[in-house]
Amino acid sequence: MRLFLIMLLCFIASPVVAQNIIQGRVTEDATTTPIPYIDVYFPQLEKGGVTDENGNFKIKNLPSGTYKLVCSSMGYETYSKNITIPYTGDLLITLKTSVTEMEEVIVSTPFHKLQRDNVMKVEQAKISDLKASGAVTLAEGITNIPGVESITTGMSIGKPVIRGLSSNRVLVYTQGVRLENQQFGDEHGLGLNDAGIESVEVIKGPASLLYGSDALGGVLYLNPERFAAQDETHGDFGVTYYGNTQGLSSNLGYKTSGNGFKFLIRGSMAEHADYDTKDYRVTNTRFKEKDLKAGFGYQDTHFKTEVRYNLNDSKIGIPEGVGAQSTNKTPLLPYQKITNHIFSSKSNIFFKDSSLDVTLGYLYNDRKEFEEEHDHDDHEGEDDHDDHDHDTDDAIDDHDELDPALHMKLKTFNYDVKYHMPVLGKFETIVGAQGMHQTNTNYGEETLIPNATTNDFGVLAMSHIHFDNMDIQLGARFDNRTIATEDNLDKTFNSFNGAAGLKTDIAKNTALRLNVATGFRAPNLAELTSYGAHEGTNRFEIGDSNLETEQNIQTDLALEYKNRHIEVYVNGFYNKVNNYIYLSPNGELINDDPVYLYLQDDAALYGGEVGIHYHPHPIHWLHLQSSFETVTGKQDAGDYLPLIPANNFKNTIRVEFENNWIQKGFAFVKLSSTLSQKHVSAFETNTNGYNLLSTGIGGDFQVFKNTLNVSITGSNLTDKQYINHLSRLKSDGIYNIGRNFSVGLTYKI
Known part of the structure; x- marks a missing residue:
């Protein structure tokens, strides 16, 4: 500061x-x-x-x-x-x-290059395209990106998985700052709404060089909505209806920019009933969410700054099985009430041949979980709650009558300072420092992790070297993390990491990218200190304060061929992770719950993605796209790692069209084929394969001299009964969502 x-x-x-x-x-x-x-x-x-x-x-x-x-x-x-x-x-x-897709500048890497000029392979997708595919939530939408999946609990809770790694091994950035919201928990989702987010970028592989601890497996980087161009003002209103959950989401936005000052604001609301399968609705997968995003900026000749704020408030049901059937939208017990505040400040100072970037963030995560046994009857004026099958809309609207069983407040301040040095010949160089100060405090009767303070500090240097036929990127970084708890646990972790990569054209229209990088992750508080029953997982977890830092090295090779009519890519990776932390049962029971210990073993993950995009001449409005993704994870001891996504094929036929009454028109048919997953850990079961068919159509229409965007999407058209291997409801034999039709309208002023 x-x-x-x-x-x-x-x-x-x-x-x-x-x-x-x-x-x-x-x-x-x-x-x-x-x-x-x-x-x-x-x-x-x-x-x-x-x-x-x-x-x-x-x-x-x-x-x-x-x-x-x-x-x-x-x-x-x-x-x-x-x-x-x-x-x-x-x-x-x-x-x-x-006829190929527009290329966007990659923001998650420091040199702001188009993907074709980037040494690192970074996937990018527009949020509008993910929503047009029929995704109900942001966590579901990112699974359309090759190599990215999601560990889910119903529709409302999703945790990103990048090439088999998840939770604290995947770092999420929003508004340019590191998102912290108790990612260690199995039922702790993103806590973000897609309204006011323009695009998402995915770094697949260790990004500790750029972002420090917890970026061992990759980074999910969410780019916020841009301000309006200078001297322009825009407004829009959007609403989407989802037939399966009888859900409705709406958002309203306004932004304006003058010669120096700029401002934007966007509010959104969403509520969904329990999702439906072919035979039943999955009780208590309902949720409600409110979201507010605002930003203010100022720009002069040699100085630019912006301040953004995001408030997200959600009530999320925690499903425990198939029970009472209804289309009510108020969550039943047990449920979560989560409030996220994200303040960020990003400033850039431009000198003659260099620049300084300063990004500051403050995040306040207030997490409450309510259970039946904490429903007190001695509050004045409360309803009779002897019957805990509260399947009415006003059953738990008044939270004053409940005391949370679990109540945690996580407060995080982080900073990121980077200096772009003057270009020296073929060298672009960045040096910087990053850090974080975080406190966790418990207020409820239950404690998952202790009151604790975490401090991070890291320094880095990175260069991009331009040659006539090759680009090389080199970097190094040192990090220090300290963790101190009220129980007198004091731990210090240090790590030195490096990265090297090159991009070159090995033939006409053919590019090769080769990257080798190391990453690290310090054990989190749950792994170090757990001793107790973990709700929702039905197990008693015991941590180990002597756990060591996870350290990995990944080699990533990418080949890309592109001409006017076809694009082909082949990505392969091998990721060696030393001291991989995992849970394993020891055969004992405590209070009828099986005991699981946090252990360590070296492990390896390997696989990749293959894809083709064909747009034949002269019918450039036709696009044929196919992709395949695979990952395998094994411990050195021979056992498979848990929560590894199954192999998947995606095939899409897409047409684009325009005429006098519709612009940017599109229609698509998509078949997603997920293979059976038989490479499972000791406490998982095999999962059968399945095929999901979806379709959609949309475009822009001129209504009252303004643009109305319309999209109609149908997913799981055959109403297939299936279970995703990464669903946390799999152990109860509960199906994923059935057939769903959605209709979205956005009117731009």
Whole structure:
């Protein structure tokens, strides 16, 4: 914080500099015809504009230096070029026609490059596309990304799985800050709503070099909604209905930007009844959620800052079996009440040939869990709760009549400071420091983890080296973590990690990426200190304060071929994890619950993804896409690791169309084939394979001179009865969600 204030004072005291302006024209390469309404954008500066009807653009208030300029639109190949400012004269940009998807700048890696220029392989998907596929929640939507799955408890609780690793081994970033919400728990989901999130990026593999502990398995990076372009104001309202859960989600947003100041706000609400299968509704999978996101920004010639806030409040039922059947939406006991506050501040100071980025975050996670035995009858004015089958909408709306069995407050302050050094020849270099201060406090009768304080500090350096036919990326980092509990447990963990990667064209239209990186994860509080029954899992867990740091090294090889009509990729990885922490039964019982111990053994995970995207000439409106993903995880002792997703094929036929009455029209049919999972751990059972068929159609319509986006999606069209291997309801033989139709409308003003 002190560094941030010093830099801010330096900015205020610095002399005013002349405004830099860049202007130019965008034309089509083959015909030199001007192209209107094209986005022209500096990602690092988060500043840009749109071409007018004659293809002209002008961007004002730009700092001096060299920055990447990106120009993108559907139907054209994304343009990317480093521009040195001040720039004299007019800039002429020519775009080549293309039927492949628009490329976006990758934000989760530090050099802000398009994926084709990135040394690391990073998957990116727009939230609007994931929602158009029929996903009910964000956790379900990310499973459309190759190599990403989700451990679920019903529809409302989902934990991301990247190439077989999950929970504290996968780090989630939102608003540019590290999300902390008690990820160790089996029933602790993301705690985020997709409203106000623009896209998601996935780093598949150890990202400890960039993000420190808990990024051993990968990173899920959520990019927030952009502010409006300068001198523009936009508003929109959206609503989606889900037939299976009789659920409704709605959101309303507004954003405006002037010459220097910008503002946005978005509110959303969602509520769902128990999801339906072919034979029954799964009792208490219902949930309610409210979400508010707001942001304020200011930008001048050499300084840019933004402050964002997210409030998420949710009531989530915890299913315990199939019971009373209804379509009520108020959760029954047991249930969770979770409130997340996320404050973030991101500032950039631009010098002549370098820049400083300072990101600060404060997160307040208030988690309560309510159970029947904690339903007290001595509160004045409360209803009679002798019958605990509360299947009415007003049964537990008044939380004052309940005391939480479990109540934890997690408060986290984190910071991230990076200095982009002046470019030296072929070298782009970043040095930085990151840290976290976190306290966990218990207020309920039950205690899963003790009151504790955690402190992290790390320093890193990373370089991107440009050669004529090759790009190389090198980096190193040192981290220190300390954990202190009220029970006098004091632990210190240190780790040194490095990464090296290269990207090169090995043939025409063929690129190769090879990355080798190490990662680490310090044991979490549950693994170090547990001693008690874990609700929902029906087991008595015992931790080990002598557990050592998990350390891994992963080799990742990616081959990509792309021309005008076909794209093919093959990704393979081998991930060696030393001191892998896992739960194992010891054959004893405590209070009729089986005892599970936290143990360690070396392990390895390996597999990859293969995909093809074919868009034949001359019918470029037709897209045929297929992908396959596989991962295997084994301990050195020979046993398979738990919660490893089954192999999966996805095949999609997609058409895109436009005419006088519909723009950006699309329709698709998708078949997802999940194979049986027989490589299971000692306390898991085999899972049968299944096929799921889905379809959808949508597009933009002009209504009252504004755009109305419509999407209609049907998933699991055959109403298949199936159980996903990563469902926590699998042990009770409970099916996943059946046939679901959804209709979404978004009106843009």
